[in-house]
Amino acid sequence: MAVSGHVLEVNLGNFQEAVVGLSRKVLVLVDFWAPWCTPCRALGPILEKLAAEMDGAFVLAKVNSDENADLSRQYQVRGIPAVKAFKDGEVVDEFTGALPESAVRQFIKKNLPLPGDDLRVQALDAIAQGKAAEAETLLKEAISLNPKNDPARLALARLTIQQGRHADAQIQIDAMSPTFQMETEVEGLKALLEFTEAARDIPPMTELEATITGAYGDPRAQAMYQRSLLLLLQGREEAALDQLIEMVERHKNYQDGLARKTVLKIFALQGNQGPLVERYRTRLSRALH
Incomplete structure (x- = not known):
């Protein structure tokens, strides 16, 4: 339900369409508030004023947290007023409490889409x-x-x-x-470029495996590292991580902890989240301690 041109009253029934769906086209700020909340009464008019002033640059969606407890729980609202910025269906930024108009302007500005x-x-x-x-x-x-x-x-x-x-x-x-x-994604791309460049001069896999079996000390550690890179670039992330975890266990201090650092870079390639990262993060911790 529209309160004014760019201000909507939103509840559980229309949240998916009015916030999640709409945020794929325009920045949506969701204001979780309640009638009894004094800071809400200070912040609300500022948000509504800026929504009118910016004339469509963003949409303000107002959610009465008392009447929409499920939404408040879903989006982990622990205090009000709570403002959450939605883009492409996801929360990308937020703040809690009544901010001055200048700070609210800055919050909106940094979340508005860039030209292009x-x-x-x-x-x-x-x-x-x-x-x-x-x-x-x-x-x-x-x-x-x-x-x-x-x-x-x-x-x-x-x-x-x-x-x-x-x-x-x-x-x-x-x-x-x-x-x-x-940013994690950029760190992941940097790591991929680094791995690809390092792999240019790596011996064949059979030669590396022979070195791992027959050598000791730094030559063995270097072969283990190089084998992990080849496995990674073949798309065999788990095998690469297995090799690196073994390297942490046997050659923890090789080149100032190269194996540990490489594991962390592979985590960045995975966005630092997901089942693979969680599983190997636990294994890395055990290997280090």
Whole structure:
């Protein structure tokens, strides 16, 4: 139900459509509030004023937390007012408590789509459809509109890595802001480029396995590391991690903990989450201690 042009009253019944679905097209700020909440009465008018002033740049969805306890639990609302920013169906940022108007403006500004983001979204659709050339054109256009569009650079870097164009991917990574380069996805791409470059001079797998069986000390540790890289680049993540965990157990201090550092880089490639990461994080902890 619309309260005004860009302000909606939302409940459990229409949340999926009014927030999750709509956030795939526009930034949606969800304001969890209650009639008895004094800070809510201070923050609410600021949000409504900015929604009117920005005229469609974002949509404000107001949720009465008293009447929608299930939504509050689902989105882990522990205090009100709580404002959660939704993009592409997911919460991407949030704050709790009544902020001054200047701080609310800054919160909104940092979450608004970047110029060219519509082209980035089109490019991701093209990639999903196997239209790599079309996606690359769209991403380059998005970057030309706004050279600071780091998510577009990330998508282009990922695309060029898939095509084996590692130098082009490195150019995009180097052009990202230092802060964005610390994002997990970017760290994962950096690791993949590093592994690929390191694998260029690695001996054949049979030679490495012979060294692992017959050698000792640093030569054996180096062969174990190199074998793990070949396994990883073959898409055999579990086998690569098994080799590295064994290396941690037997050669923990080789090249200042290279095996442990490599395991962490593989975790970054996996987005630092998921069953594989959880399983091997436990194994790494045991191997280290």
